[in-house]
Amino acid sequence: MLLAFAPLPMLSRPFDLLAELTLFGVLLSMIVGCGDVAPGPAAQAITATPTVHDSLETPQDTADRQATPLIPREVLFGNPDKAQSRLSPDGKWLSYLQPVEGVLNVWVGPADDPAAAKPVTDDRKRGIRGHSWAYNSKHIVYSQDKDGDENWHVYATNVETKQTIDLTPIEGVRGELAGASERFPDTLLVGLNDRDPRYHDLYRVDLKSGDRELLQQNPGVAGFVTDEDLRVRLAVNFTPEAGQVWLEPTAAEPGPEGYDDWQPMAEFTSEDAMTSGPAGFSKDGRTLYYEDSRERDTAGLFAKNLDTGEVSLVAEDARADVGGLLVHPTEHTIQAVAFTYSRIEWKILDEAIRPDIEFLKDFRDGEFQVTGRTLDDTRWTVAYILDDGAIQFFIYTRPASGAATGERSMRFLFKSREDLDDYPLAKMHTPVIAARDGLPLVSYLTLPASVDPEGDGRPDAPVPLVLDVHGGPWSRDGWGYNPTHQWLANRGYAVLSVNYRGSTGFGKNFINASNGEWAGKMHDDLIDAVEWAIDEGIAQRDKVAIMGGSYGGYATLVGLTFTPDVFACGVDIVGPSSLVTLLENVPLYWSQFMPVMKLRVGDWSTDAGREALLERSPLRFVDRIERPLLIGQGANDPRVTQLEADQIVEAMQSRNIPVTYALYPDEGHGFARPENRTSFNAVTEAFLAEHLGGRYEPIGKDFEGSSLHVPAGADGVPGLSAALPAERKQMPQAEEGDDPQE
Structure with a gap:
């Protein structure tokens, strides 16, 4: 379960379905999603x-x-030749997934010489299915469980020494990556349910030493929303009626165990709870971006000025909810919003980025996904998704932000599988x-x-x-x-x-x-x-x-x-x-989510409810x-x-x-x-x-x-x-x- 939210460059899907924008949507994907269950890659x-x-x-x-x-x-279905290209925030390194003796691992090499890449992780069994860069450009971060038990551990690998540290080294406990900020490049936020298996407490973890410090003890909520200063700004929970409530701390400063008193900031009934939720804060922390479907059908993206209380509509689509964002890597301004009905469509908010989106749309057939951006915003990693071919990965070079002129160019990196070209x-x-x-x-x-x-x-x-x-x-x-x-x-x-x-x-x-x-x-x-x-x-x-x-x-x-x-x-x-035994045997950390299951699936706690579930x-x-x-x-x-x-x-x-x-x-x-x-x-x-x-x-x-x-x-x-x-x-x-x- 996601514990905190840091603004992302973009929610993308080079290999997976497009993620939901909101914290609520991410919670859903981690609780009840099943993107991994279809017959998949084989070695x-x-x-x-x-x-x-x-x-x-x-x-x-x-x-x-x-x-x-x-x-x-x-x-x-075999392992891809290569997958998930990522530039380090400083642009020095390029990382990707590639098999080592049939098991997917992270490889890293100079961005200007990807052929010199070498494996930096040493997974020998399940394979690493996702990875990201820490803001210090020195560590790769990934998660791994044991034999599918979903008690995830969060690992950090130093790309130069190849030393890997388990940041959540407690057996039988579910650790989750929960936030990061370029203002604290050597720090991650991590959630752990070691104190109480129902709830994840929020910790600051040092990437170099693995030392962790309690940031916020969980008072019984589904998750937290943090800002760029890694401060806890909101708690999000589900109500007994399957609605959603946002809570804000009443004190100006947290205590040794974080904030201990909260008051409601906003509440959504069950009608809107699954299509609404916080998305993150602006760079200065004074604007809250969120998805909201109240008084409408599809969820629009809204911005609330926390000083004046003024609310403005940022983007909307009559057929589809907000699906993904293109966000400036340091200014954290929302530059474009994706909506997906049958296919992805982009709505541009920042005219400065229009030439980039138009260039990428015209460069190849299919749909492009921006999978990463350097902090100076001069280079992006881009994946092109086709329906009848391998995924193609590129480095896109663009003019520096604010530059009046400059060339745009694409450098091909690799395809997910070269041998797909041999078959119709x-x-x-x-x-x-x-x-x-x-x-x-x-x-x-x-x-x-x-x-x-x-x-x-x-x-x-x-x-x-x-x-x-x-x-x-x-x-x-x-x-x-x-x-x-x-x-x-x-x-x-x-x-x-x-x-x-x-x-x-x-x-x-x-x-x-x-x-x-x-x-x-x-x-x-x-x-x-x-x-x-x-x-x-x-x-x-x-x-x-x-x-x-x-x-x-x-x-x-x-x-x-x-x-x-x-x-x-x-x-x-x-x-x-x-459906009765399903709902009676859920993990303990689903406890906050169970009112939603009771409303939308059925009530296993009463005789009449159990009978109705058995009839289905x-x-x-x-x-x-x-x-x-x-x-x-x-x-x-x-x-x-x-x-x-x-x-x-x-x-x-x-x-x-x-x-x-x-x-x-x-x-x-x-x-x-x-x-x-x-x-x-x-x-x-x-x-x-x-x-x-x-x-x-x-x-x-x-x-x-x-x-x-x-x-x-x-x-x-x-x-x-x-x-x-x-x-x-x-x-x-x-x-x-x-x-x-x-």
């Missing part, structure tokens, strides 16, 4: 020429599909589908290139469809290169991702329409999207699969129990099977399952615990209903280790081919190095049982160590 190389499996096809179908090269899973990739289309009650559902559709030669998003004839449901549910799908879409389209499927009601970014009415609608109208939206695809001649009615992670996994189980005739099969990744739980309706089901689960998942998978598998087995259960003893809410991801992708691909009739690449060596256990249903997936040792066809033993090779 296992494919050494043999991929072969093709086709079933239920005519000879002409087979000929057409075999004319399109089968893209190896390693190319689509498909375009992503952006249909907006009308739900049965008229709500517009912004969606993303990818078709096999061989069936859509005109590129208009309509195949020559209907094809099998995979409905890929995002998690959260308070997150969203977006446009851009999506390895899951490319993978499945290459195998012969149409792939459809739908922003069903409850998805974020489309205004408060769209989110509030999902209250109490798990397995209700939220699921109706998915069914309406399937019917649209069938009516449009895209999908074959008898060959539609549903898959997804977290809420998407729950939607999969709902699909097979509440609408058992719609889907030919389902793939559930870390999805809850019972797939576990109660196991008898209705008629179609094949594949379940993937991490044993250490703190959000959707292993109980959720175990209990529905047990219920199905007791009724002799076939199910395939893939369990990973060293994973949590999704599969982080490359070997585990590639093994699950291999199982999923064969499973879908068996029931939808697409192509698949045999499992081959894709189980090597993984911890995969299949305690149920190994015979239900082609090639799975033969590729798996006998001891891996049982539940893993509790004493099994961290090393899956042992």
